[in-house]
Amino acid sequence: MHFFSDNATPVCPAVMAAIAAADRADHGYDGDGWSARLDGAFSDLFETPVRALWLATGTAANSIALATLCPPYGGVICHEEAHILIDECGAPGFFTHGATLMPLPGDGAKLTPDSVTARLRMIRPDVHQSPARAISITNATEYGRAYTPAEVAALGDIAKGHGLGFHMDGARFANAVAHLGCTPADITWRAGVDALSFGCVKNGGMVGEALLFFGDAAPARAADAARWRKRSGHLFSKGRYLAAQILAMIEGDLWLRNAHAANGAAQALAASVAERLLHPVEANELFVRLTADEAARLRAQGFDFYDWGDGAARLVTNWSQDAQSVAPLAQALKALDHG
Amino acid sequence: MHFFSDNATPVCPAVMAAIAAADRADHGYDGDGWSARLDGAFSDLFETPVRALWLATGTAANSIALATLCPPYGGVICHEEAHILIDECGAPGFFTHGATLMPLPGDGAKLTPDSVTARLRMIRPDVHQSPARAISITNATEYGRAYTPAEVAALGDIAKGHGLGFHMDGARFANAVAHLGCTPADITWRAGVDALSFGCVKNGGMVGEALLFFGDAAPARAADAARWRKRSGHLFSKGRYLAAQILAMIEGDLWLRNAHAANGAAQALAASVAERLLHPVEANELFVRLTADEAARLRAQGFDFYDWGDGAARLVTNWSQDAQSVAPLAQALKALDHG
Amino acid sequence: MHFFSDNATPVCPAVMAAIAAADRADHGYDGDGWSARLDGAFSDLFETPVRALWLATGTAANSIALATLCPPYGGVICHEEAHILIDECGAPGFFTHGATLMPLPGDGAKLTPDSVTARLRMIRPDVHQSPARAISITNATEYGRAYTPAEVAALGDIAKGHGLGFHMDGARFANAVAHLGCTPADITWRAGVDALSFGCVKNGGMVGEALLFFGDAAPARAADAARWRKRSGHLFSKGRYLAAQILAMIEGDLWLRNAHAANGAAQALAASVAERLLHPVEANELFVRLTADEAARLRAQGFDFYDWGDGAARLVTNWSQDAQSVAPLAQALKALDHG
Amino acid sequence: MHFFSDNATPVCPAVMAAIAAADRADHGYDGDGWSARLDGAFSDLFETPVRALWLATGTAANSIALATLCPPYGGVICHEEAHILIDECGAPGFFTHGATLMPLPGDGAKLTPDSVTARLRMIRPDVHQSPARAISITNATEYGRAYTPAEVAALGDIAKGHGLGFHMDGARFANAVAHLGCTPADITWRAGVDALSFGCVKNGGMVGEALLFFGDAAPARAADAARWRKRSGHLFSKGRYLAAQILAMIEGDLWLRNAHAANGAAQALAASVAERLLHPVEANELFVRLTADEAARLRAQGFDFYDWGDGAARLVTNWSQDAQSVAPLAQALKALDHG
Known part of the structure; x- marks a missing residue:
């Protein structure tokens, strides 16, 4: 994903x-x-x-x-x-x-x-x-x-x-x-x-x-x-x-519906990594603290994203997603801390 | 057309x-x-x-x-x-x-x-x-x-x-x-x-x-x-x-087939206005002598094209045409001289 | 000169x-x-x-x-x-x-x-x-x-x-x-x-x-x-x-006096080569027909100027000259035809 | 000056x-x-x-x-x-x-x-x-x-x-x-x-x-x-x-002699305002702490210079000066603190 x-x-x-x-x-x-x-x-x-x-x-x-x-x-x-x-x-x-x-x-x-x-x-x-x-x-x-x-x-x-x-x-x-x-x-x-x-x-x-x-x-x-x-x-x-x-x-109003979908997905992810957030999540991007090891674990599960310098990553959601469809990543993020 | x-x-x-x-x-x-x-x-x-x-x-x-x-x-x-x-x-x-x-x-x-x-x-x-x-x-x-x-x-x-x-x-x-x-x-x-x-x-x-x-x-x-x-x-x-x-x-080779079609259409038109051509027709453009009156007659029949200064016009054929599909214009052009 | x-x-x-x-x-x-x-x-x-x-x-x-x-x-x-x-x-x-x-x-x-x-x-x-x-x-x-x-x-x-x-x-x-x-x-x-x-x-x-x-x-x-x-x-x-x-x-008004001097020099030269002029002389430039041989002869007498393509030359007078000071060149130009 | x-x-x-x-x-x-x-x-x-x-x-x-x-x-x-x-x-x-x-x-x-x-x-x-x-x-x-x-x-x-x-x-x-x-x-x-x-x-x-x-x-x-x-x-x-x-x-070597003169003048001034310097003086510019009141006093004595933001000034010496010729300013600067 x-x-x-x-x-x-x-x-x-x-x-x-x-x-x-x-x-x-x-x-x-x-x-x-x-x-x-x-x-x-x-x-x-x-x-x-x-x-x-x-x-x-x-x-x-x-x-x-x-x-x-x-x-x-x-x-x-x-x-x-x-x-x-x-x-x-x-x-x-x-x-x-x-x-x-x-x-x-x-x-x-x-x-x-x-x-x-x-x-x-x-x-x-x-x-x-x-x-x-x-x-x-x-x-x-x-x-x-x-x-x-x-x-x-x-x-x-x-x-x-x-x-x-x-x-x-x-x-x-x-x-x-x-x-x-x-x-x-x-x-x-x-x-x-x-x-x-x-x-x-x-x-x-x-x-x-x-x-x-x-x-x-x-x-x-x-x-x-x-x-x-x-x-x-x-x-x-x-x-x-x-x-x-x-x-x-x-x-x-497709533009707005699509944005709501992407934002909703971002909020769902944000809720699962609240303590790792580098910036409040207001649109469809998340900047999260993530060690290289954690990043590797996520990628091994099929999640792609950009590293954001050392020890951080950027996750971007999009129009084709929503809170439900990104649940697997939300789950995986949560598992980093509580898994 | x-x-x-x-x-x-x-x-x-x-x-x-x-x-x-x-x-x-x-x-x-x-x-x-x-x-x-x-x-x-x-x-x-x-x-x-x-x-x-x-x-x-x-x-x-x-x-x-x-x-x-x-x-x-x-x-x-x-x-x-x-x-x-x-x-x-x-x-x-x-x-x-x-x-x-x-x-x-x-x-x-x-x-x-x-x-x-x-x-x-x-x-x-x-x-x-x-x-x-x-x-x-x-x-x-x-x-x-x-x-x-x-x-x-x-x-x-x-x-x-x-x-x-x-x-x-x-x-x-x-x-x-x-x-x-x-x-x-x-x-x-x-x-x-x-x-x-x-x-x-x-x-x-x-x-x-x-x-x-x-x-x-x-x-x-x-x-x-x-x-x-x-x-x-x-x-x-x-x-x-x-x-x-x-x-x-x-x-x-779609590019070449499409070009052959357009060129073929241009040749068909060229044959119908040989004496009016300002340039030999080699690709998909024709430059023809055409009075304002003649241009108006063609447009009245539904043919669109650009005027090329006074007394001339440019006709461009394209990939979606061929000799057969442009026959109506060929006919109309011929009719200008012999109609 | x-x-x-x-x-x-x-x-x-x-x-x-x-x-x-x-x-x-x-x-x-x-x-x-x-x-x-x-x-x-x-x-x-x-x-x-x-x-x-x-x-x-x-x-x-x-x-x-x-x-x-x-x-x-x-x-x-x-x-x-x-x-x-x-x-x-x-x-x-x-x-x-x-x-x-x-x-x-x-x-x-x-x-x-x-x-x-x-x-x-x-x-x-x-x-x-x-x-x-x-x-x-x-x-x-x-x-x-x-x-x-x-x-x-x-x-x-x-x-x-x-x-x-x-x-x-x-x-x-x-x-x-x-x-x-x-x-x-x-x-x-x-x-x-x-x-x-x-x-x-x-x-x-x-x-x-x-x-x-x-x-x-x-x-x-x-x-x-x-x-x-x-x-x-x-x-x-x-x-x-x-x-x-x-x-x-x-x-x-130095600007005007200087220009009059240069123009005067140009007129003096123009008068000496009237039949060779490619353009009427109105300012301080002369464009004259001149063979390579003639050009060489003038240069040998110490007159410098630009060739202007084949068979022509450009002569420019300036503020430091006047009709009198350019008389040697006027003479030399005249001599080309009547020398 | x-x-x-x-x-x-x-x-x-x-x-x-x-x-x-x-x-x-x-x-x-x-x-x-x-x-x-x-x-x-x-x-x-x-x-x-x-x-x-x-x-x-x-x-x-x-x-x-x-x-x-x-x-x-x-x-x-x-x-x-x-x-x-x-x-x-x-x-x-x-x-x-x-x-x-x-x-x-x-x-x-x-x-x-x-x-x-x-x-x-x-x-x-x-x-x-x-x-x-x-x-x-x-x-x-x-x-x-x-x-x-x-x-x-x-x-x-x-x-x-x-x-x-x-x-x-x-x-x-x-x-x-x-x-x-x-x-x-x-x-x-x-x-x-x-x-x-x-x-x-x-x-x-x-x-x-x-x-x-x-x-x-x-x-x-x-x-x-x-x-x-x-x-x-x-x-x-x-x-x-x-x-x-x-x-x-x-x-x-005029360039070097001129620079030595300007630098020498700058050093002479620097010595008189050592505690006010914002940067070490190595060339011909001095940046000194100076209140608006002090600046006004210097200008009243005929010294021109640029303000450098609030509370500072830039003094530039040049080739035509030397330690001796800028002595009046050096004196005036010293007098700000000890006058």
Whole structure:
């Protein structure tokens, strides 16, 4: 049973069905009927006018978002363990033409208003120092924590006050919303977010994430993003197959149901290893203390996962699981301590 | 009936079946079993060791190929109507970090040894002028012409003699091979080509082209390309779905059968409008003289296609057609002159 | 006697004196008293509010100007023999992050309204094609021709009508103004020019050109340019030595006197080789038919110059010459035909 | 009396004389006689074959050095207060096309072998993470500390062992050498350094730093650097005036005498404020505890300097001073405590 990544899972049947249903001739690129429905579908979901573009990957969505928010000479404040900094091989630097990521520490891979404000105060307003021009957070974070609406809004206020763009990497946005029980609007535009990378692939899609823009600047930023999409080789010839997947995810709340399933599985596992947890479990990731010997024992029973440095491991649950289906692992984890 | 682009067609059933067959858990990115088979499958097809990467689009494949062949201060010799120059919104400039495309005229969108040699002679070998570092050709060309093995080799000799990389944009490579009746090797590495963008999507795929490297430098270039792929957001989380499509295309010669079908359809149409042809028909595109009035008459009968400036039109056939299925358009075209 | 370039000349005594006069302690970068006077001095000269930055070279001034006018995915219409395209090793591509130069032919290295309009019409307004965003001309041109105020204004009208920025490479701006007898304003902002690279080095300076912005957008563009200047390593530690040179050139009309001297020398030479001229002589460059044998004879008499392809040569006069001082060459040229 | 920066000083008379001596016609760019002597002069000084290029600024020299050592997808390990990270408005990101600076903490703005090794161990060798490709240190550091030959060599060994390029920002290289009493070779190529930004302007020059390459790769890197120099607008039309300054600095050991003078002045000041020093004084910078009130008192006496955060100040001495000439400030500093 795979717990090393939500990337490992197959495609959700409803998404596969949507792909099959899109398998007819239509205009190329984003000139098709499915792509044309994206703005509307996301506007409904977020209760505000939204501009939406499909993109292949979260890396592309994040990087293009930042390219619309930050000039080449500017800086983007982010967490020191942010995916954009650590795991994208410099993609933000590529798309922004060299903007500087400005890393900050913080528990649970979260930025705090204090750390951001202190960082901003360090920058002299002359041409020698890169000015901060955007803040980027990940929700749920790289440690599976969810920023609450109030936490997002506090950062949004700082962004607004300093004229910074505000981006959210939502590779696991659904898991955050499912945990928080809020509306998608509550942790995005209502809290000051300008651009959201809305993840689909980890949540049951095959290929295709959505990049969303909110607010008055949305049309201009989306037009820019459309240029970056083409220019970076991301304008698919048959984009309808991506748009169809994304619509299947959001038009019937599949995205939320899938996230609830994955989160539920994570909670079931968390309950079985409460004392080993390195971070509270709020989404679909668990970080647990685990010796090499214990890890070997679990793997011998057929459970796959990543080591997380020495003496720890990361377990990721996914849309295809639930509390019941992960019971064997929960059992095995419990057995480590009480077996 | 659509003749405006081979992008408009649905996915070939065999490719769709391959996607379904790949719908199981496996490692993410390109760590899966399908991706692992690409090098071998292409090495068999090209009768030489090949390094192959899946990519989302031809634009990405072309641009990453050029980024491995040409430094930022260098130049790429190409035709003045090359897709890389005209229809990719500057993607090669993005991926190469500003390399200069050096356009040349030429019949049928073909470069000739004479024009390339003359262009090379114009460049002073000092730091003020960008040195040419690569040649890029499209086969079949933007006007549906096929470079023969001898024509490619003549350019390959120049490339080798001047230390230039040699790239082929093969968005319609299959159509060229089908027309020429040669082996894939004959118009690529045997003729000096270093990197090939091997098109699949226009030929029946959903998403996924292949970028191939030949020769001694292939491993180093492929390793570089893998970095560019990640860095440009093209390393899909679930790459197995792309790899599976590409394998389905090449492992059973589907790519060639599909191209023969499209080419056959084009020949059937060509026969019906021989006197109106602006270019010999060798692949799956026809460029025909057509007045606005004639175009309107055809569209009224349900035939879609692009205008090609004033008084001309482009008709593109595809894998799902053949001589028989396009007979209605052939009839309608004939009727323009003799109706 | 050197006629191969106006770069070869020593520094004009008045400029050298200004450097010596600036040799005192002051704030670094552009925080000094000389730099602070640039805006005012150029505003006086151009009879309108101007924002001015010193830069090291014409290449830097041109490239930074274009970076403020054109996004990475855009295009810059220029002549096919423009310095920015041919002789800057891709610098505009570097500073604009890959924008596309869109070359056009034209007599005397001049763009015409017809050619520009025709080029603009060729661009489809979709994301596949790079949109033109700027026009760049050189005045005096690469063939020593001067665009008249009316010619500039005709292009300025097109720029304005299409929302394009308008840049003038004025490496030999002084020579153009000296020839035309107009005001600097007449061939710049009054004719629609947004940004001017104002050359000093060829005209008697040591190091330091000025980049000027006109119009309502000038403050924002100059602020951007100041960022590019720092970011490209062009913000000199002791900028006062550059500012002092530029001020010395313009505050007493030295720039115009020097240009008149160089132009006068060119006219004297032109009169001696009227039948050999490939282009009318309007600034300080002559392009003359000259066999290899004739060239050798001149060089044997101590005259240096560049060959200009087969059977032609380029002669450049400079600020340190005048009609009288170049009489020996005039004599030698005349002797070729009548000797 | 200015102590805010060594940029504020006038030009050293010997350098000014060299400029005057270069004021004759010669070939443009770097085709002149002075530029031709640079390689030889630096090879003599460093006792090994050196390739040397003049450049306008330290920012340009640093950035071009890094561009030759690190690919766009790579990373450069540096101190978290390094000039390249903090004070160049992202120039390294511009020249390297987006490479990632990897900051580390460390006393006195120094990297240590332990911190570098630990950082390298954190990087997974897959395409998701940027690989480190270079180490960059500043000597003397941003806090006026000098890396000893042994300290540099320890880092050089790590660089060599991991296949990393090794760059030294030597804006105040002369001050470090003067302090250490070693040869220039000892803290550069003998300790594994591949590229050195050799500062001149702070040490008495007007405009012009030197970028030096050592070792077998020097010719290829210098050729690359020459392309970057042109492409970034740094190839001056009249480069002889820069080359002449640099030659004047190094051919008679002026660089070392000037540094000794500045260092001597710094030591004299250090002796007067020993208990207030935040860092040992080894070069020409002092960082001292100073209340706002004390700072005001000093400024009232005519001493200029920068505040360094709250409660501290930075004092910089320069080539035009010595222990005697700064006695008034030494006196004033002493009087703060004992006055």
